[in-house]
Amino acid sequence: MTVDQIIFLVVAVGTLIAALRVVTTGNLVHAALWLIATLFGVAVTFAILHASFLAVVQVVVYIGAIAILFIFAVMLTRKEMRDRGPQMNRNWWFGALLAAVTFGGLALIVSGWSGVTKTATAYPSDFDAVSALGNALVSPDAYVLPFEVASVLLVAALVGAVYVAFNRK
């Protein structure tokens, strides 16, 4: 086993444990903090894969904004912050089934892919992954359409949120 594999295994196991704790912790704020640990583990995985831009965006967007908003929402909506609700509801078997099917499907797809057993070739030393990503996002041959559609969707969500919150005088 190489050093990279050991690091990956440690990070992966840590991420999975944190993810498990998200759903098994009774305390909602603790669950949010475990979620942050999970997201951080995913960011580290991105970094291991040399996707440094995605790694940092993961931290900025998911930990810096979304997870903090989760905690805000939990703190503002719960009467008692240490409130412990029931862990399961009647649909637990359906959720478990869905998770198992998703995992199975993903495992099937990945195992059928020829790249799964290959070792990734290293980047050439002058390769700038961030520039390549930026160009791909605005180039018509690559992802400009999904990028623009996502932007429009986000703007629509923003306008909708403002409209809902707007207090007409």
Next chain:
Amino acid sequence: MDFLKDPLKVAADWLLGLFSRWGIPDLWAQVLIGFLGIFILIALLMVLDIFLVWIERKVVSRFQSRIGPNRLGPFGLIQPFADIIKLLIKEDTTPAGADKVVYNLAPILSMMSVLILWAVVPLAPTILGVDLNIGVLYIIAAGAIGTLSIIMAGWSSNNKYSLIGAFREVAVMLSFEIPMLTVMLIPTIFAGSMGVGAITQAQDTWFVLLAPLAAVIFLIAAIAELGRAPFDMGEAESELVSGYNIEYSGMKFGMFYAGELLHAFTFGGFWAIMFFGGYRFFGLEQVSAFLAIAILFFKAFIGYWIIMWVKYTLLRIRIDHMLAFNWKFLTPVAFVLLMVTAFMNALLADAPTWLYIGGMFLSNVLVAWIALETARFASRKERERVEGASYAVRGTE
């Protein structure tokens, strides 16, 4: 001469030779040297942090027509050590009902969020932790961890004042992150890279000449990120006692305090790196790496001094004004400035240097002028609405 130019490489080579003579395999030696480098950097920063306490106290006392610490040692220089001993021997209390793990983790995360920033700080042309090509985003990501530490401290203390303080502080930090990230993209446009090292290298003319408005917005957003006056809503001694860190005592409080001071100094440094050429000063940085570090620290201290100057001069702003100022003024101005800068950059790509600098400078002045006029118009209209026609009459007198 080699040692003066690139001390880090010389030291690393020497250590590598030493370790291989001891029979340590190369890979482990590299890891060991890396750890040693991190350890030395952090140790030096913490020593600097001790003196920042003294500097802050001396400067604030001058702003308030006092002398400040002057009893222990020359100019009171030993005072911070006495402070530290006091913090260390204080009773370490944990409030009843506190969430112990989260409560103890928060000060560590707070300090960590500051220290990891130094991984990307280019201290000299040859001394740079990692030359991340996404350095600008990394700075914001480290800030996200700082935000997290504040909300963890506020919640886990089981105290309503600390929770209110954390809420306010996080609201401010989340909102001011946006103009900050936006104006940090402006040096990125000039340098053509998000790497902090590359941004420093690209500053043949300091970026403050190309984007003075961006430099001002960055400073305002940085002060808000630090939670310092006039944006110290989260601490607000007169109403919240001390905000999110109220329940912490001893060295745990010390971690928050030292973290805040080092954070302020670090943002002074980033201000210098983004807009004032970092370690560059008319080619002096090429003479010796140590000179380059001295130049960067000198500039960082000027930035830190300005942050202190603002803190001890201005009064606290009400939180709704603060957020309105951010969302209705600073953020739109930052977005417009980013678009104007990108447009001008494309327009003047082939222009001679003097035209490029002049065009950029004038476009910044124009954006600032339009923004201020719009704000003035809006506030006058609002005031007329609130006070009725009487203001219009009084206003013309």
